Amino acid sequence: MTLMHRAFFGFLLCFALVAAPAFAGSKGETAEQFVESLGDTAIAMVTDKSLVGEARREEFRKLLNANFDMRWIGQFVLGKHWRRASPEQRETYLKLFEESIVFTYTNQFDAYSGQTFEVTGNSETGRYTVVSSRIVDPANSSSNVLVDWRLIEDDGTFKIVDVVIEGISMGITQRNEYSAVIDGSGGKIDSLLVKMEEILENLRRRA
């Protein structure tokens, strides 16, 4: 290694050390803004009374795919069984997974009663940026709901990979539930898909 090289790498190292903390701070802030604007969009969608039925679900589906890494989440939730699943099973599963989320959440839109959403901070845990937020019910100030958003960053864009409500991770809960179904049927992935189809049918009826 020439002196020139060494100097260059030394310089690069110094630059990295100086730049890293500054970058980390702005990364957290960018993540906060990302969650903040998602919250605003979601409340606007929920309060839009003209948006009903399939149109509402389509809007929600778009919002979901633009802000959440659905493929990532789907894989995480299926856990160790993802590797064993055939390409067809994976596609069916991901589709059912997305649709159950769409129906579960859009069915609850009408329960909204003026809650507001505020971002309260961010932190780095390993590979993830976690943005903390609070859902405030104006009718009952003591019943704030704390929500954490776990984000990954890919090529400068953020995607949500988990939502943690009052310490309960949606990803972990689904993962535990799905693996209980698969393990309970002797490891058959298809038995989960059949169950998911049934539940989705129920949710469609409630819509």
Add this chain to the structure above:
Amino acid sequence: MTLLSRMHRAAGVFLVLFLLAGCASSPEDATEGPQVYDPIEPVNRVVFAMNDAVDTIVLQPTAFVYKNAVPDPIQDMVRNFLLWLRSPVVVANSLLQGDTENAGSATRQFFVNAVTAGLIDWGDGLGWGYRDEDFGQTLGSYGVAGGPYLVVPLIGPSNGRDIVGTVVDIFFDPLTYLVSGPGARNAITIARGTGEAVDFRARNYEGINDLKASSVDYYARLRSIYLQRRESEIRNGQPPKGVQSADGSEEFQNFEPSDRPQSVTGELPANAN
């Protein structure tokens, strides 16, 4: 049989369960739901199904009537009263955890609300709130693990640690000493338990129905929710220290999506696809 001798017997049963928990190995795959430890799952599922039937046949209709027929201010009073009855237990456990601030808030609330027999919460909206604390959380804060997951008849999800906690909390409750005679004591325990169940079910009426309707395995879903929620309550909602925690952070740290060879968030594992 008196309540105390029944408690002794219960304590004996749980001691056995604890010993079993100690002997048994840790849950199957450390990366797949580290905190789910359910050695008597078949028994739990039977009890769970019975509880669920009670919910559908008795609790849910009662909560529905309560929610719709009883005026909201009365419902608030019932809730305030139940919380007020619990506050001495919160004070005791906060002190055991060294949390004098929470103990202070709960004590203030207890005395101020005592003026109106606990029916009105005078601190509402004044930022006087306190966290609920019980002996299960106290044990947890001293590092006692949850032990086996258990579904208790009529009471619902619990685990070894939290059942011990529930029994110990009876001794922290002044009512236990104020009421004489096992008959009256049992009547109060039942009335209070019923009140708490109806109040909880009524406040979460739609939420619980939606949870049930969207579950592929309601038992497994509630188990996961219970265990995560208790972990979070023990930490008072604070994030766990380090990533080596049972709250699932570790599961996220370990997770590598198999279709992301280019991603900075996960490398392609050797056995991908």
